[in-house]
Amino acid sequence: MRMGAIGGAVRAGFLAAACGVLVVSVSGCGGSGGERGVKGDGGSGDRVGRAPARTVGLKRIPDVGERLxxxxxxxxxxxxxxxGEGPDSAASTVVLYSKSGSTWDLTRSWEGHNGKKGWTADHHEGDKRSPVGVFTLTDAGGALADPGAELPYTRSDSFQAPRYWAKSHWHDFDYVIAIDYNRVKGTAPNDPTRPEGQTKGGGIWLHMDHGSGTSACVSLSKSGMEYLLRTLDPDQHPVVVMGDKAALKA
Structure with a gap:
């Protein structure tokens, strides 16, 4: 595991760029929703919810079209x-699929949130929409200690949300997994480097939910984040496929 001590300069960059939040903003990325556990470990917060009729031995990821x-x-x-529920909706469902042999199994499912204005195929800084696409997942971190992550994990106080944000947002970044959109892989999630430039946005993460839409990230429950951190394995080359339902099927 990788531990990092990130200085004030990165802290400033994080506040300016993480999850598309501007320094002048008083709301952070995130949202809180109960999770829908399909296969649970009996942990707190897991509960059976709606799921496809068939959850194992799937030939392909359900409802994802050929393009993606x-x-x-x-x-x-x-x-x-x-x-995502719709192109302009902040509600989404987060599902983990694992490949066994040549087929996929639905491992677990949670309620979540995405950008408060929905989705876009052309994300830009400040548009409050999450980017549609397929992105690798290579780095993790947060304000809390490493919960046993398989991905390289950077623990730092620099992930703490500013206390001038609404109190409901203070724990958004206790755990985060970087979505590799306009970022340098192999760095801490709050590294401010944007290879495609600042206007393309960045700091798009999976992180803890606070009950409503985000600035561009995807959010889910704390127990969901802990499960993903302990399950996503670099040797399995994890990715996220994300978008509103119509865009995913296209």
């Missing part, structure tokens, strides 16, 4: 699928 399916690397054996 072809972007999933052939070596990927873990896929986090984020199904």
């Amino acid at each position: 399916r072809e972007l999933i690397p052939s070596q990927s054996r873990q896929v986090v699928a984020v199904y």
Whole structure:
């Protein structure tokens, strides 16, 4: 595991860029929703919810069309699928699929949130929409100690949400997993480097939910984040496939 001590300069960059939040903003990325456990470990917060009629032995990731399916690397054996309710909706369902042999099993499912204005295929800084696409998941971190993450994990106080944000947002970044959109892989999630430039946005994360839409990230429950951190394995080449349902099927 990788531990990091991140200085004030990165802290400033994080506040300016993480999850598309501007320094002048008083709301952070995130949202809180109860999780829908399909296969649980009996942990607090898991509960059976709606799921596809068949959850094991799937030939392909459900409701993901050929265009995006072809972007999933052939070596990927873990896929986090984020199904947005609609192009302008902040509500979504987060599902973890794991590959067994040549087929996929639905491992677990949670209620979540995405950008408060919905989704876009052309994300820009401040548009409050989550980017549609397939992105690798390579780095994690947070304000809390490493919960046993398989991905490289950077623990730092620099992840703490500013206390001038609403109190409901203070724990948004206790745990985060970087979505590799306009970022440098192999760095802490709050590294402010944007290879495609600042206007394309960045700091798009999976992180803890606070009950409503985010600035561009995807959020789910604390127990869901802990499960993903302990389950997503670099050797399995995890990716996220995310978008509103119509965009995913296209």
